[in-house]
Amino acid sequence: MRRRNTFRAVLALATALILPGAVAAAAPGGVAAATPVGTHGKVAVCGVKLCDSGGKPVQLRGMSTHGLQWYSQCVNDASLDALATDWKADVLRISMYIQEGGYETDPAKFTALVNRYIEDATARGMYAIVDWHMLNPGDPNYNLARAKTFFTEIAKRHSGKTNVLYEIANEPSRVSWAKIRSYAEQIIPVIRAQDPDSVVLVGTRAWSSLGVSEGADEQEIVRNPVRADNIMYTFHFYAASHGAEYLNTLSRAADKLPMFVTEFGTQTSSGDGGNDFSRSQQYIDLMTAKKISWTNWNYSDDHRSGAVFKQGTCKAGPYPGTGPLKPAGQWVRERVLSGR
Known part of the structure; x- marks a missing residue:
């Protein structure tokens, strides 16, 4: 025996x-x-859905890291084991800020960190989203040269993997859709030259709100989509700030465009304050019904209510279960596990 x-x-x-x-x-x-990757294989866009290797629509659910320059200590073997096996998450979004003390201060250091976390997600059978977390300034073209260098290096190194997705502009703001589209059409060929088959995620106007936060809507993208295949558009929401107009815009857009919610919170747009679980559930129900994949912000022990762990957790854990989680963390973990 x-x-x-x-x-x-x-x-x-x-x-x-x-x-x-x-x-x-x-x-x-x-x-x-x-594992998620073992089950679904290499994902791709089919119509307006994300589909598995067999062409069947799939919804990925998981977590986004906080900025690596502040909270890389929260992304460790024990926390990733918990995310993969206790939360049963499908995907890890690796959020690398460009400014705010991020990539521009030490490109080699931050590229190495992203490489490490891609390997860590891969070892656990999770998908990895490489998040080029441009925030300020809001025009992604400001970092065009840096983005070309970074994505060339990352895509070349990981092109043989089946689990990597590329998010090329976190939250464009105060910039036209035409300029965002132009940026995307310059960066996507850089990635495709190294990794021709992986999904690319394109940020949308007004902090990835499909333009709603600046008085627009999804129609500007429907009329003038990015000229590239196997891409999706991103949408971000914070339920205590973003009500019915945002929810309805996402619903309409998902019928015409491939959408991926790469960031959301149950609080206000600052990632802090009280949780609006009722509105959050409306978003979860919509994303479940339309198979819109999502990652929640964020997998850290930051003091804000949107960080899932209680302060001090990242020093030594433990990470599994509901004990180390704030109310938002408990709520989100249950949705990652159940999908509803």
């Missing part, structure tokens, strides 16, 4: 090494548990 169990454990480990991303750690009884 002991010999048989040992053989099963060795077989599971060997399979994991041969097929990275295809299986997770051995489950009780030595049976390998499926």
Whole structure:
């Protein structure tokens, strides 16, 4: 009996090494548990949906890191194990700020961090979103040269993987859709030259609100979409600030455009304040019904209410279960687990 169990454990480990991303750690009884990447394979855009390798629409659910310049200590083996096995998340969004003490201060350091976290997500069978977290200034063209350098390096290194998605502009603001579109049409070929098949996520106007926060809506993209294949458009919302107009815009857009909610919170747009779980649930219901993938902001122990962990958790954990979580963290974990 002991010999048989040992053989099963060795077989599971060997399979994991041969097929990275295809299986997770051995489950009780030595049976390998499926991972999101092992289940869905390389995702792609089909029509207005994100689809698995078999062409079936899929919804990915997971978490976004906080800025790596502030909270990289929260992204460690124990916390990622909890995200993959306790939360059963499909996807990790790796948020690398450009300004605000981020990439521009030390490109080599931050590129190495992103590479490390992509490998960590891959080892756990999760998808990884590489988030070029431009915020201020709001025109993505300000960082065009930096973006070309970064995405060339990242896409070249990870082009053989099945689990990497590229988010090329976090939250454009105070800039026209025409300029955002021009930026995208310059960056996407840079990625495609190294990694021709992965999904690219394009930020939308007015802090990725599809223009709503600056008096526009999804029609400017419907009329003038980015000229590229296998792309999706991003939408961000904070439920205590963004009510029915934002919700209805996302609903309409998802019928015409491939949408991915790469950032949301249950609080105000500052990522702080009281939680509006009622409005948040309306968004969750919509995203579930229309299979819109999402990542929540954020997987850290920042003092704001939108950080899922209680302050001090990242010093030593523990991370699994509801004990270390703030109210928003408990609520979001349940939605990651259940999808509803």
